[in-house]
Amino acid sequence: MTNLVSAGRAVATPPLARAVVEQPLTGIGLMLLSMAVFGAMDGISKGLTENLHPVQIAWGRFFFVALILVPAVLRRPRAFATRQKKRHVLRGVAMLGSSLFFITSLSALPIAEATAIGFVSPFIITALSIPLLGEQVGVRRWSAVVVGFIGVLVVIRPGTAAFEIAAIYPIASAACWALGIIITRQMQGSEAVLTTILWSTAVGFAILCVIVMPFWRAPSATEWLLMAAMGVLSTLGQVLLIAAFRYAGASLLSPFSYSQMVWATLIGYFAFDQLPDAYTWTGAAIIIASGVYTLHRERVRARERSGGGAA
16 A cells, blocks of 8 residues: 555545546556555555555655656656645645555555555545535445444454554554645646645655654665665556546546455465454454445535535
8 A cells, every 4th residue: 555655545546647538448447557556656565564664665666756757857848846845745745654554554554454454544534524625424434434444453353363553653644634635626626646745745755755864774685676666666556546536537447456355365366475464354344345336425425516416
């Protein structure tokens, strides 16, 4: 989940995607492929947590994403130009927090469990949209939010012997991601995709360069290669995701982002010999169903905005 997008957080619509050119099958295919790419990136992150601190893993990801973006900056040196520096910095901090918390969760939790919990982000976005965007949220969307959080409780089982404090990390990751999405919406699509990605990467990498030293351990050649692969996969996943939303609308594509649960399960089984238990599957089903309903109500609300009222 992950990154500039990570598990569960890709369900949010990229607000900076270009106008839709209706080719739904192409859009769905690109969305599914992007989720597979992000799943692979999360699998690499989990593998690296065995020997590297999450801060160093995040540093490696941001470092190689920054290297990949250098040619784009050289071609378009004014891509950093913006009138919304404060919001870009806040968004960069939020996205960095999302990556750090999720990588930290992978060091202690099965990848499928962390992914399932991370799907809580649409509900947090709904809640934050009230104070930060001034949106109205009706009883049906609030009901979906409550049910979604019940699904999270089913997965993490607080108050039982199965509860792990590390389950808080993917929730914190989802909260940071939701805040980043809200900030992006506040910019109302006024910024180019490249500008937004550059600022997020630059802010995150600058912070990581400051905080990574206490956690630094000289990576092996294999670990350098794996961190480079994370950077490539992160960039590729972003490109595929943005491309998907150019071919189909959010209401069609967003539910397919939950396919990341499938990839997380497969990677967890084949790479780490881990399978989700019945509680994780049950909770994930509740979260996904509530998330799909929330997306449906968002679409209904978008059609009703001209007439007012809450949905």
